[in-house]
Amino acid sequence: MKLQRIIITLVGVCLLLVVSGAMAQQDDEPREVPLICDKFESGSEAERVSYYLGEGAAYFNAGELARANDSFSCIVEQIDARHALGYASRGDVYAAQRDYVEAIEDYGSAVVSDAGLVGALNNRGIAYAALRDFEAALADFNRALDAEPNYRLARVNRGIIQALLGQYEAAIADLEAAISQSRIDVALADLRRPDRRGDDPYPVYDALDAHAYAILGMVYSAYALDNYQGYLLLTDPLGDRRIQSAAGSLESRANFDLRLDDISWLLAAEFIPGG
Template identity: 30%
Template sequence: MKPRAGSVGGGGLPVLCILLLLAAPAGAQDPKQKSNYLRNIELCSGLDHAPADARIGACTELIDAGQDMTPAGLAIAYNNRGNAYAAKQDYDRAIGDFDRSIELNPTYAKPFNNRGVVYLRKHEYDRATDAFDQAIRLNPNYGEAFANRAGAYLKKNDYARAVQDYDQAIRLEPKLDGVWNGRCWSRAILGALQEALQDCNKALQAGEANAATYDSRGLIYLKTGDFGAAIDDYSAALRIDPKLASALYGRGLAKLKRGDKAGGNVDIAAAKAIQGSVGDDFTRYGVQ
């Protein structure tokens, strides 16, 4: 299963609200200059799903005109440029911008969350959870930060704390991408199989018919001994992601337990070729 990798949040404010935080540049009385200025705000805010390079360029222009912006507005511009750098996997520049955003507005929760996501992607899990802690302290109703911190706890194999954070994320934002499957996966590993099954079914009903959700439910069926259903779900996951090692390995185990030694060994060998440690993962999940 591929745990939730973390979702970088946007500026957190609509464009019209951001305008209230920005002072019109002294030289923007000319209609053309004013139009360019407003367009930079829109692009920097990610309006119309602008490409990362366009967002970076627009945010940079706003930052370079920093004397014409309030500190809160400038913090948003740095945060948004950090998001754009993160989208390009330029993580060091992203962290630098999130750091600057926080310096300008230490009560702004978004850059703490977004910095945590970048640390999560860099596999620096302790730094990630620290950043999410700070975001949640600033905004206890920040569902996305709870979900992202749950993803970090998954990476640290702390499944009980992941479930607690998914509980909060679901309470606050039940439609947030990946939260039902994330809790399903965590509960499945912990052995709360009926609750996990309910979560996975909820995820599928909500439109999360992705490889990770089928992979999670496959683990539940593997643990409950419903090997035919496990094979079906692992096969569904592999139709979406043919290189998903956990689904290959799980399907191989299910086949072996049904007496299909040849088919099971083929799947397990294929899984180990992709991820050599996958067998150790399943041992940790309580399945051998």
């Protein structure tokens, strides 16, 4: 299960690399040589699948996306045409190659083979979002959460999509639920406790769960900007200058301070996929 989670969540780094353009490379070329899947040929089907999962994960991690694609293709094209994790993993490769249409198809095959593979639903939701099909993305995150209500990753992603669709209150509810589920709010309350002493034990938490707070802040900013813009539209051109200034500040921050091509965001990424 841990292995599955590691492989499926590769999409996080896929998108990171895609957007940064640092490593991902388009590879739409048809296969020039036939797919050769002769490793562990005398072994069991399970062994062969296991081999190509490992090989594909390491190639992916090495940035050799075409080879990773071949490894996962060996699983679904030559060993087990219904192997959900094989499809989901190849979907991650396609996503890294910016081929979201193929990625969506593979995630779909994964879900058909294993309806409980919520990671594939989550990742397909992200691929839909990359294609700006927010409704389809929302539907996938909904399905993932129906299957696994405590799946925080999908809950945070659904919050993001809801915010993009202007459904700020629903977004805030999801993000707060994710915070509550992770119990990082308990850790925060402990750190903020007025009587906390310097030698008190530091609370145990996964610092990466703090991302939900960052996203929540951004959603509140977007919500605030939406309201400011509503006010300014209604009062144009006589709107209060302080609100004009606050709206300009928020818009400027969204345009510059939090830009994706700001390398500081990339440096914050510490994902180390399996393999």
